[in-house]
Amino acid sequence: MSNFISIITPTYNRGHLIHRAIKSVLNQSYENFEYLIVDDASTDNTQEVVNAFDDNRIRYIRYEENGGNAVARNVGVQNAKGDYIAFLDSDDEFLENFLSKALKQLENEPEASFLWSGTRTIKIDGSYNDRIWVPQTRKHPNQFLYELHVGIGRGFLIKKECFKDLKFDERLRTAVDTDFLIRLRQNFTFTILQEIMLNIHTQPGSVRANFSEKKKSYATIISKHKNIIDNDRKLSKKWYYKLFWLSLYDNDFSLAREAYSKIGDGKAKAGFLYLIFRIFPTDQAIKLHKQLSH
Numbered sequence: 611m612s613n614f615i616s617i618i619t620p621t622y623n624r625g626h627l628i629h630r631a632i633k634s635v636l637n638q639s640y641e642n643f644e645y646l647i648v649d650d651a652s653t654d655n656t657q658e659v660v661n662a663f664d665d666n667r668i669r670y671i672r673y674e675e676n677g678g679n680a681v682a683r684n685v686g687v688q689n690a691k692g693d694y695i696a697f698l699d700s701d702d703e704f705l706e707n708f709l710s711k712a713l714k715q716l717e718n719e720p721e722a723s724f725l726w727s728g729t730r731t732i733k734i735d736g737s738y739n740d741r742i743w744v745p746q747t748r749k750h751p752n753q754f755l756y757e758l759h760v761g762i763g764r765g766f767l768i769k770k771e772c773f774k775d776l777k778f779d780e781r782l783r784t785a786v787d788t789d790f791l792i793r794l795r796q797n798f799t800f801t802i803l804q805e806i807m808l809n810i811h812t813q814p815g816s817v818r819a820n821f822s823e824k825k826k827s828y829a830t831i832i833s834k835h836k837n838i839i840d841n842d843r844k845l846s847k848k849w850y851y852k853l854f855w856l857s858l859y860d861n862d863f864s865l866a867r868e869a870y871s872k873i874g875d876g877k878a879k880a881g882f883l884y885l886i887f888r889i890f891p892t893d894q895a896i897k898l899h900k901q902l903s904h
Contacts, residue, residue: 613642613693613694614642614691614694615643615644615692615693615694616643616695617635617643617695617696618648618683618686618690618695618697618698619631619635619645619648619697619699620650620682620697620699621649622651622652622676622682623653624652624656625656625659626654627701627811627813628647628701629659631699632645634698634703634705634706636665636668637706638706638707638708638709639707640707643709644668644690644692645665645668645669646671646686646690647660647668647669647671648673648682648685649672649673650673650678650681650682651676652672657670657672669689671686673685678780678783678786679783680779680782680786681780683762683786684777690770694768695767695769696709696712696766697762697763697766701813703809703811704807705807707807708727708808711727711803711807712725716767722798723771723772723798723799723800724794724800725765725800725802726767726800726803727765727802727806727807728740728765728805729742729764729806729808729809730806731812732811733812742805742806745757752792752795752838753795754791754792754795755792755835755838755839756844758791758792760791761787761791762787762790762791769798772794772798775797776790778790779830782826782830783827784824784827788827789830789834822860825856825857825860825865828849828856832850846872846874850872850874851873853865853869854869855880858884858887858895858899861892863888886899
């Protein structure tokens, strides 16, 4: 069936939240879709919540061992039957016309292979912020190495053919979206659905960032694009400075010094930050860094 869309939601212990995402998918005005929910070994009532929805478009796939976000997304793509792929995080919700409007835009712009939409981020107190990200950098294959302010769960619709030679890197536990979207852009062109089509709900009690995993992820991303980054002063400063401070956050002074040597412009700022982490306890140094960054 043509223009069949596969929507993928990876989830882990979101039984108390996922009903909102499911309802938003089933309420789409465009009905030619399947909905794959990939349960990455949840230990809560996620399966019961999913099974309570009596709709044959839902396909529930459960893993008995937690593999991480990248694994769950790849499993979804591998099982998808659609011509297009959309991703929805388990605590967010599509507006009812998202699929129809996104599909229409890709059909009207055949040179584009993927798009993203505008989003509304809703805080716990009910206040919200609308955003439609439009890149400011010039359009070339390495564009997202310079600038990327959107994630895969932010109203993306992607042609299935894009996944023929692309998959999410299962070595990564963080920055999975960043890594994938950089490579997606290097191979395909995009358009933007400049309407608010997705509600993103902020959740209380978010887990503290795992700086060790973030450090590993950014080191991996840099290694994939090393020739490009090392030969561009702007990119060297951007990527190696990020790796530098993540290494400091993780008390990896050896990697921090290695990253520092490749920053190029901005070494004075980095050197000052290095001294802060050498003088103060890590938690206090992190607070000082955040204060200085604002």
